[in-house]
Amino acid sequence: MSRKHRVYRRGRRPGYVTTELPSAGHRQRAAAVQTQVAALERRAQRLAAVAQQVVAQRFAPACVLINRRAEVLYLNGPVDRYLQLPSGELGAELAAMARPGLRARLRTAVREAIQADKAVSVGGVRIKKNGGYFAARLLVDPLRHPPEVQGLYLVAFDEEDGGHRPRLAEIAPPEPPREGTERAADYEAIIHQLEEELRATREDLQSTVEELETANEGFRASNEEITSVNEELQSTNEELETSKEELQSLNEELQTVNHQLEHKLTELEATNNDLNNLLASTDIATVFLDRGLCLKRFTAATKRLIRVIETDVGRPISDFALNFTDPELLADAERVLQQLAPIEREVQDVEGRHYLRRILPYRTEDDRIVGVVVTFNDVTSGKEHERALERLAAELDERVRARTAELETAIAALRESEEWLSLAVHGTGMGSWDLDLRTGTGRWSKNHVEIMGYEAVSGGEATMGMWRSCIHPQDRERVEHGLEEARRECSLFASEHRILREPEGEPRWLSAQGRFFYEGDEAVRFVGVAQDVTERKRMEQRIAELAEEERQRLGRELHDAFGQQMSAIGMLAAALASELLAGTPGADQAARLESMVDQAKAELAGIAGGLLPVPVNAQALSIALEGLAEEVTELYRIRCRFEVEGRPEVEHDVAATQLYHIASEAAHNAARHAQTDEIVIRLEDRDRVHVSVRDQGVGIGPEIAKERRAKERRGFGLDIMRRRCGLAGGILQIESPPEGGTLVSCFLPKGQ
Incomplete structure (x- = not known):
């Protein structure tokens, strides 16, 4: 159980089998025996520990275990005679714990043992305790075995005479005077003790002075080294600061270069994509060769003329089978590399198609020639057109000869026509001009x-x-x-x-x-x-007045005659619908007839309103345009508002009517086609009368404007508004503002 204390437990021997009899008494006795054995073993362990402790206290000298820094690690024996033990945990320096008279000798012996790595013994050390002194001897021995204690030192203390020396405090006071010899011996003993103490004190002082000088020299050397190291560190710090600034500058330059490289890579990628798309989309067979006439790149159209695949890049062009006849291909490529001038030849493939073969030098951005570019442009249609042109040229020669005679006849007829034209122009009163704008x-x-x-x-x-x-x-x-x-x-x-x-x-x-x-x-x-065309304009003015009078008459006729008849028909349809009960035959038709009559009355009222003229007075045109805005809002369910600035007045009813119809045409067109949710009709009076219609819709783009101009040339579209504006003597402008939509403006000078 404990090899150290030689306490063992008997084990089972191999080959023997223990058989337990099923007896309750036997089991109880066995348990009692095991309890007694365990108690004996614990008692033996305690006795061994107590014996070791008693032996160490009575016979072992006082000793201390320290490390190389003279820190106390372990205490054993009666060390309080030599050391002043602090309270709390150990770990303080050994010399700081030494009693007076021991400190200097102990510090010197420990330092010599650590420096020389050998045992150092010091004797004749006088230690002061309780007011007296006693002689002691100390030993500092470095430990080497076992390996776990290497680097540690054992400091042992022992008294030289094995007992206490008489202390100064224990010396009895002077006795009554005795014999002279005995009194002299007692004084000599006291003097000898004082001299010994003085000698020990001098030695301690000398040792302390030497240690102080050694420490001062070490401090001076350390200070010089620290100063040198500090200067080196300052120099290094300055160099590091300089290096840091250089690194920052270099980092900024690298970042700039990195951005430029990223931009270049983006441009290169875009250029590469453009080139790939260009080569893929073109139908021109193109082959790129290096200076050794080896294949570098080719387009998809090249496969019709040269039997190549993607893995053939890097092979000489002479290794491929050609689907066309061109014995001068390699020679021309070599010549282009030497002379740096393009060479063109016409070749024909096995299917009879003609190609214009062109070889150019491949130049890099730094103007280096690294190969050639061979293109094959299909000119079959051009050859066919050339032959057709030859045939047409022959036919043209024949026709030219025939046309020459006809031209001579036509020239004579032209002279006659010019004479007739001059007479006609003079007769119609037309004039002409030819101005040089420069x-x-x-x-x-x-x-x-x-x-x-x-x-x-x-x-x-x-x-x-x-x-x-x-x-x-x-x-x-x-x-x-x-x-x-x-x-x-x-x-x-x-x-x-x-x-x-x-x-x-x-x-x-x-x-x-x-x-x-x-x-x-x-x-x-x-x-x-x-x-x-003054007379024509007067006639047009008169015709416009007559047309306006006729429009008024038709409006009145529609309102008075047909309007009354439609009202009567509506009343009859309403009466018929009320007489027929719901669900009876004809009731639905009667209701439907009543609705159709109401719708026809509304349409007739609109037609009559459109034919009736705009009343001409100070507020006439403004009231009419305001009514137009309400009509557009109700008819198309689009917000249409009217704005007026100043007090615009139009003197002539024809001009007012034409302005109203222009605004009506523009507003209805915007509601039907502009895809807008708001229309603004505006009337202004500045230096001239200005009527405008503006929407927030899709506007007039280039294609729409082109289409409208085409319609105008055919007599449709905006031509009606332009004619009305001309009759009123105004200017019509149609444009798309930058903020979107369409703006139709008519400017009428005052007095029109």
Whole structure:
């Protein structure tokens, strides 16, 4: 059970079998025996521990176990005679615990044992305790066995005379004077003891001074080393700061380079994608070869001419089977690499198709030649067209000879037609002009000079300023707008406007048409014709008045005659529906008839309202447009509001009617086609009357505008509004504002 204390338990021997008899008394006795054995073993262990403790206390010297830092690890024996034990845990320095007289010798002996790594013995140490001194001997021995205690030191204390030396406090006071010899011996003993104490004190002081000098030298050396190390650390710190700044700068440069590389990689990826898509989408067979004429890349169309697959990249072009005849391919590629000039040849494949084979040098961005590019452009259709052109050229020669005779006849007829045209132009009173926009000068025909009211123009020459100065001030902005639109859209200029004839300044109506001619994108010439249409405009004004009178008459007739008849029919249908009970035959038809009559009355009222003129007074046009907004809101379930600024007045009923119909046409078009949820009708009076209709819908994009212009040329679309605006003498503009939607504006000069 305990090998240390030589207490054992008997074990079972192999080969023997213990058989327990089923006897209750035997089991009880066995249990009692085991209890007694266990008690004996515990008593033996306690006796052994007590014996060891008694022996250590009575016979073992006082000793202390320390480490290399002279820290106390373990105490054994009566160490209180030599040390002053602190309260609490151990671990303090051994010299700090030594009693007076022992401290210096103990510190010196421990240091020598640690430095020399050998046992150091010191004798004749006088230790002070309880006011007296006793002689002691100490031993500092480094421990080497077992390995667990290596690096530890055992400090042992022992008294030299095995007992207590007489202490100064224990010396009896002087006895009564005795014999001289005995008194001298007692004084000598005291003197000897004092000298011994003085010698020990001097030795301790000398040892302390030496240790202090050694410590000071070590401190000085350490201070110098620390100073040197501090300077080195400061230098290193400065270098580290410099390195840190350099690293930060380098890091910023690397970040900048990284961003540039990322941007370049993005551009390269986009370029690579574009190149791949270009090569995949083109139908031109393209082969990229390096300087050794080995395959680098090819397009999908190349497989029709060369039997290659994707894994053939890197093989020489001479290893492939060609589906076309071109014995000069390799020689031309070598020549391009040497001369750096492209070479073109026409080749034909096995199916009879013709290709234009072209070889160019492959240049890099730094202008290095790293290979060639071979392209095969299918020119079969071109060859067929060339043969067809040859046939057509032959036929054309025959036709030219036949047409030459016809042309001579036509020239004679043209001269005759020019004479007739000149007579016709002179007879109809039409004038013409040809203006050079670069110089601002041009020529007017004789009829045009007369139409414009000038007596004569030197040599028929006139300027663009003269042409503009004749335009009526109220029509000048509209004409300028038409000129700018025709110039911008390369379209025909057509305008009917008033002019002021010189010198009397009589306003006349002029119908002008012209066209701009361009050099590149610049308009350099303006050619056109003009005709005095004053009488026609007067007739149109009269026709408009007569049409308005007829419209009024028809509106009154519809309201008075047909309206009354429809009301009577409605009353009869309502009476019939009330007489027929619900569910009887004809009741549903009667109700349906009543509904249709009401609907017809509403439509008739709308038609009559549209035919009736707009009343002309100070508030006439505003009231009519406000009613139009309410009508659009009710009819289309779209919010339509009317806004008015100032006190706009229109003097003539024809102009007011045309403005109303223009606004009505624009509002109904916006409600039906603009996909908007709000329409604004606005009437303003500034330097001229301005009527506008604006929506927030899809607007007029380039395609829609182009389609509308096409419809206008065919006589549909916005032509009606333009004609009404012309009858009123105003300017019509249709545009899409930047914020979206469509804006229809009609500007009417005051006095119209």
